[in-house]
Amino acid sequence: MPRRILLGDECVALGAVHAGVSSAYAYPGTPATEILEYLLEFRRRHGRPFAAWCANEKTAMEEALGACFVGRRALVSMKHVGLNVAADPFVNAALVGTHGGLVVAVADDPGMHSSQNEQDSRFYADFARVLCLEPATQQEAYDMTAAAFDLSERFAVPVMLRLVTRLAHSRTAIEVAAEPRPENPVRKALRPQSWILLPSHARRQWHDLLGRQQEMVAWSEDCRWNRLTLNPDDRELGVITTGLARNYFEENARELASRPSHLHIGAYPLPLALIRRLAGQVKRLLVFEEGYPLVERLLRGLLDTPLPILGKLTGEVPLEGELTPDNVRPALGLPARPLTNPGDLALPTRPPQLCQGCSHGHMYHALKQALAGQAQSTVTADIGCYTLGALPPYDAIESCVCMGASVGMAKGASEAGFRPAVAVIGDSTFLHSGLTPLLDAVHEDADMTLIILDNETTAMTGGQESIAPSARLKDIVLGLGVDPGHLHVVEVLPRRVPQIAELLRGEFAHPGLSVVIAVRECLETARRRRKLVEVKPS
Amino acid sequence: MKIDIMLAGVGGQGVLSLAALIGRAAVAEGLHVKQSEVHGMAQRGGAVLSHLRLSDQVIASDLIPLGTADLILSMEPLESLRYLAYLSPTATVVTSVDPFINIPDYPPKEEILARLRRLPRAVLVEAERLAREAGDVLSRNTVMVGAAAHLLPLRRESFDGAIRQTFEAKGERALEMNFAAFEAGWRVSA
Numbered sequence: 211m212p213r214r215i216l217l218g219d220e221c222v223a224l225g226a227v228h229a230g231v232s233s234a235y236a237y238p239g240t241p242a243t244e245i246l247e248y249l250l251e252f253r254r255r256h257g258r259p260f261a262a263w264c265a266n267e268k269t270a271m272e273e274a275l276g277a278c279f280v281g282r283r284a285l286v287s288m289k290h291v292g293l294n295v296a297a298d299p300f301v302n303a304a305l306v307g308t309h310g311g312l313v314v315a316v317a318d319d320p321g322m323h324s325s326q327n328e329q330d331s332r333f334y335a336d337f338a339r340v341l342c343l344e345p346a347t348q349q350e351a352y353d354m355t356a357a358a359f360d361l362s363e364r365f366a367v368p369v370m371l372r373l374v375t376r377l378a379h380s381r382t383a384i385e386v387a388a389e390p391r392p393e394n395p396v397r398k399a400l401r402p403q404s405w406i407l408l409p410s411h412a413r414r415q416w417h418d419l420l421g422r423q424q425e426m427v428a429w430s431e432d433c434r435w436n437r438l439t440l441n442p443d444d445r446e447l448g449v450i451t452t453g454l455a456r457n458y459f460e461e462n463a464r465e466l467a468s469r470p471s472h473l474h475i476g477a478y479p480l481p482l483a484l485i486r487r488l489a490g491q492v493k494r495l496l497v498f499e500e501g502y503p504l505v506e507r508l509l510r511g512l513l514d515t516p517l518p519i520l521g522k523l524t525g526e527v528p529l530e531g532e533l534t535p536d537n538v539r540p541a542l543g544l545p546a547r548p549l550t551n552p553g554d555l556a557l558p559t560r561p562p563q564l565c566q567g568c569s570h571g572h573m574y575h576a577l578k579q580a581l582a583g584q585a586q587s588t589v590t591a592d593i594g595c596y597t598l599g600a601l602p603p604y605d606a607i608e609s610c611v612c613m614g615a616s617v618g619m620a621k622g623a624s625e626a627g628f629r630p631a632v633a634v635i636g637d638s639t640f641l642h643s644g645l646t647p648l649l650d651a652v653h654e655d656a657d658m659t660l661i662i663l664d665n666e667t668t669a670m671t672g673g674q675e676s677i678a679p680s681a682r683l684k685d686i687v688l689g690l691g692v693d694p695g696h697l698h699v700v701e702v703l704p705r706r707v708p709q710i711a712e713l714l715r716g717e718f719a720h721p722g723l724s725v726v727i728a729v730r731e732c733l734e735t736a737r738r739r740r741k742l743v744e745v746k747p748s
Numbered sequence: 749m750k751i752d753i754m755l756a757g758v759g760g761q762g763v764l765s766l767a768a769l770i771g772r773a774a775v776a777e778g779l780h781v782k783q784s785e786v787h788g789m790a791q792r793g794g795a796v797l798s799h800l801r802l803s804d805q806v807i808a809s810d811l812i813p814l815g816t817a818d819l820i821l822s823m824e825p826l827e828s829l830r831y832l833a834y835l836s837p838t839a840t841v842v843t844s845v846d847p848f849i850n851i852p853d854y855p856p857k858e859e860i861l862a863r864l865r866r867l868p869r870a871v872l873v874e875a876e877r878l879a880r881e882a883g884d885v886l887s888r889n890t891v892m893v894g895a896a897a898h899l900l901p902l903r904r905e906s907f908d909g910a911i912r913q914t915f916e917a918k919g920e921r922a923l924e925m926n927f928a929a930f931e932a933g934w935r936v937s938a
């Protein structure tokens with residue numbers, strides 16, 4: 211079999227190609243971005259499969275669903291919080307009985323390396339009553355992606371592929387198939403009513419989905435990713451691992467006096483018989499899972515079990531952050547590894563920051579000048595490089611909650627009586643989730659000022675093109691009904707900071723909605739573009 | 749055989765390109781390689797760390813356990829000090845001496861270098877000067893790989909191959925410069 215060195219994300223992408231995927235959709239988000247980036251590059255070189263960035267995760271999921279609607283295989287990828295945005299189509303996709311495979315690759319970020327929370331997507335799979343596969347290695351990421359398409363078609367449900375940062379962004383060599391599977395032919399569903407979720411149909415579809423649960427569990431019991439290894443000589447401890455936790459367990463297992471019986475869970479719904487067999491063999495269970503204590507909670511239930519279950523809920527395993535080869539040791543009864551050099555605690559930290567000369571910095575200076583002298587004011591912000599305006603030297607923003615929240619929050623604060631209320635949002639985030647709250651603000655002519663930082667890219671995730679070009683942003687805002695007299699487009703240059711501050715001051719005084727689009731290309735994106743231009747002629 | 753390397757630096761310094769060069773050389777020798785990377789928020793001028801593991805056995809964890817790393821290879825002196833808790837008793841720190849100052853409380857350079865010199869095994873590399881002499885200051889990552897190469901169980905030819913693989917597409921001049929940069933780094937610890 212050919213071998214390739216790939217990032218975990220890229221294993222998913224290539225696994226999908228080799229499984230005959232026809233369409234792939236996504237919105238950029240760390241740590242899932244590289245899945246679609248790989249597919250875009252693949253498409254550039256080979257013409258197939260179709261791959262495209264979308265306005266947000268919900269539109270991505272719906273477009274993928276459309277491909278499945280006509281019988282093709284589709285992949286949609288996103289970061290964990292993206293699934294909140296796409297939750298509506300995701301949960302309902304479980305009901306329609308898709309006949310073209312739909313794989314939903316979601317990358318969680320335990321430890322919050324680049325996210326606002328560390329929610330565990332496996333709960334969504336459980337909630338939607340669909341299968342979930344959780345790779346522990348890059349090879350599994352590749353193999354499981356391919357298998358997920360088959361499973362999706364076999365059980366007529368979307369299949370979730372749950373990744374975490376440390377797998378998504380770790381690179382290694384894997385074996386890949388020599389021959390890709392051909393794509394599905396275009397073919398509409400045999401029972402199209404199953405896609406029309408009118409209550410009467412939806413009730414039938416829900417009944418069918420519940421009916422398939424037993425088959426899914428039966429599959430899970432003997433699928434190759436759920437593996438039980440019993441040690442008849444050691445009846446003390448049984449270890450259950452999920453996902454990457456297996457690697458950290460293995461990293462330490464050779465130091466254990468005796469190897470405990472071990473069940474690894476890589477596929478959900480939970481293999482109940484395997485769990486019962488393990489529990490029947492041992493006096494205590496220890497659960498290691500990357501993410502929330504999902505398995506542990508299901509095992510424990512509400513009432514005391516005769517078998518002690520140790521894990522995140524009992525404090526043996528840390529409840530917050532990601533697992534490491536070090537923090538699983540206490541639960542295994544292993545001492546901390548001796549440190550030759552404990553390190554130097556007095557080192558100054560080096561938090562991320564805006565690039566030198568980034569226009570967001572100039573805009574924050576203008577904003578602070580404009581707000582100086584106000585008795586009170588508030589600045590809500592959003593998700594992107596400009597969130598770093600929360601840190602010194604800027605200290606310019608007061609909120610960052612979820613994609614698009616800045617707009618609605620400024621409106622709400624203003625309507626609750628706190629003015630001036632200013633919202634700051636990037637162009638890509640605005641197009642993702644800022645249009646609808648701006649429509650609300652137009653409807654009420656809310657007394658607020660929206661600043662759209664238009665750097666013509668999705669900078670934080672590596673400079674993907676925004677879904678609408680900068681040149682159209684003004685028309686989009688006008689189209690939503692913003693008063694042209696209170697819509698300004700300014701170019702952000704250091705020497706213009708005082709003028710921009712003046713303009714902002716004027717709009718803060720206006721007792722209605724104002725929008726300022728502050729334009730300046732991201733330096734990083736500009737640099738990459740120049741590089742591309744340089745390379746092309748040769 | 750197992751070698752665990754912590755690669756350190758500041759977002760934007762090309763820490764991942766160090767990992768890619770060493771990883772390619774190791775794969776050419778048939779070793780198992782796992783390389784954990786940092787993308788996203790921290791890449792914006794923050795502290796960046798990559799775990800690189802090479803072994804002739806299958807590697808379980810993508811992360812290196814504390815107290816077990818064989819080498820810290822750092823593009824920046826302050827950053828090299830951040831991960832000392834990962835070092836095994838016999839480990840070495842190989843770091844560039846060129847500070848990257850983007851924080852207000854950056855300690856005096858001499859203080860950092862003095863702390864480094866107190867470590868049992870530290871190799872301090874004037875990466876920027878050597879890279880400039882090799883023809884391009886951007887080749888400092890290759891200088892650093894050269895400086896660490898002695899400590900890795902990999903053949904010189906494998907590094908040459910990795911450099912060729914990485915820089916060939918950028919033209920003959922880039923390739924020559926990177927060979928020279930590697931050689932300059934190699935001579936630091938020879």
Ligand code: SF4
Nearest residue numbers: 565568595669732733
């Ligand atoms: S990547 Fe672009 S938008 Fe982000 S901080 Fe740098 S210049 Fe600013």
